[in-house]
Amino acid sequence: MTVPATAAVQLTGVRLDRGGRTILRDLDLVVPRGSITAVLGPSGTGKSTLLAALTGELVPAAGEVRVFGQSVPQGSRDLLEMRKGIGVLLQGNGLLTDLSVAENVALPLRAHTRLPEPLLQRLVAMKLNAVGLRAAADLYPRELSGGMARRVALARALALDPPLMLYDEPLTGLDPIASGVIMSLIRRLSRSLGLTSIIVSHHVRETLPIADQAVVIANGGIVFDGTPAQLESSEDPLLRQFLHGEPDGPIPFEGAVPRTRAAGAHA
Structure with a gap:
């Protein structure tokens, strides 16, 4: 596979194995610098x-993962x-409940820099302003709505100005309005x-709607890699099943017994 010099991520x-079981296999993927890539799937x-x-949390059982041209160490x-160059927005936000909003956002700066306190506080205010929450600096996580907490977590993930941002199910638990705000923020900040x-x-x-590249993972590997328009126009039964939320098709419902196996059981 020929990889352009502009690649931010290359697999x-x-x-990838967990607990002795192969989760994903034969992954070949290029994510261009400056792009928004949606990794979709059941x-x-x-x-x-x-x-x-x-992030290097899981070492591949085979193959190579490169981030900005360097193999993940x-x-x-x-x-x-x-x-330090990767910001991660977790599903559960990961905010520390005994720290204020501002103190949560300051955590990466305190851990990885030696900035003077006045400059650190200005940076925290800038990050909170970027997500529309500068006025919430003195609040605590328990005082925030789900959407506000997610935006605070986003501000913290951006604290060190990472060139690569990873979002793990950023809309989990959010209502439609909060979801729209988060996706708009991701697009604008990116x-x-x-x-x-x-x-x-x-x-x-x-x-x-905000992605430049769409990748679909199913059945242990990448089943689609292209533009969102190409994905939505695809006639592939597996992709159409996923996009339209159909219960029957090439993607088995989690925990369900495949039809062929069920039929064989009664033979």
Whole structure:
């Protein structure tokens, strides 16, 4: 596979195992710098496992993962240095309940820089302003709505100005209005800051409109890699089943017994 110099993320022949079981196999993927890539697929298909490989949390059983041209390191010091350039928005936000909003956002800056306190506080205010929450600096996580908490977590993920942002199911637990706000923020911040963004989600209708690239994971591998328009116009039965939420098709419902197997059981 020929990889352009503008690639932010490159996976070549990657196999990812957990607990001795192969979750994803034969992964070949290029994510261009400055793009927004949606990684879609049914729940439990390995989307979050893919993110774990990008952050170095999970070492591939085979193949290579490269971030901005460098192979993801395994040594703890080199891995920590690489992770400074990756912002991660977790499903559960990960906010510390005994710290204020401002203190939560300041955490990465305190851990990885030696900035003077006045400058650190100005940076925190800038990050909160970027997500529309500067006035909430002194609140605590328990005082926030779900959408506000997600935006605080986003501000914290952006604290070190990472060139690569990873979003793990950013719309989980949010109502439609909060979901729209979060997706609008992701698009605006990605464009204005020149970020490369990878959004793992099963919320197709909310995610595709802001994406440049769409990747679908199902049945243990990548089953589609192209533009959102190409995905939506595809006649592939598997892709149409996923996009339209059909219960029957090539993607088995989690926990369901495949038809062929069920038929054989009665033979």
